[in-house]
Amino acid sequence: MITGAVIDRTFKSNERLEPADLETKQMQYLYPEGEAFVFMDTSTYEQVHLQVDQLGENRFYLTDSMMVEVLFYDGRAIGVTPPIFVELKVVQTEPGFKGDTSSNATKPAKLESGLETNVPLFVNEGEYLKIDTRTGAYVERVKK
Secondary structure: OOOOOOOOOOOOOOOOOOOOOEEEEEEEEEEEEOOEEEEEOOOOOOEEEEEHHHHHHHHHHOOOOOEEEEEEEOOEEEEEEOOOEEEEEEEEEOOOOOOOOOOOOEEEEEEOOOOEEEEEOOOOOOOEEEEEOOOOEEEEEEOO
């Protein structure tokens, strides 16, 4: 569970496995600290640090004060599940083109979290987008 390694084993029909000691907690993302990300349990104010390799691609969906589910194995934090949809600001993309709103053409865009995704041609810098955290795909523009 901790390393994410896959083990290939054959079990007999009468063998039993002990269930893993897994627990999830709702925690608030606070800030990045070097190569770690800091999360806080809002009921106990206990803070947990997770490394970049523990978060994987989920690190691109974290925004300040966001509530996430943190997975614990034997009392040790091992991963994070962000909400299904997040709103992120476009910080870099080519200028939008008027009249290209109905085609399926896309262009690359870099979002405030460092995530790069393809967006429709009409999306401009400074706009907020709804992103699906399961796929990293653009869903829609958000008015802010």
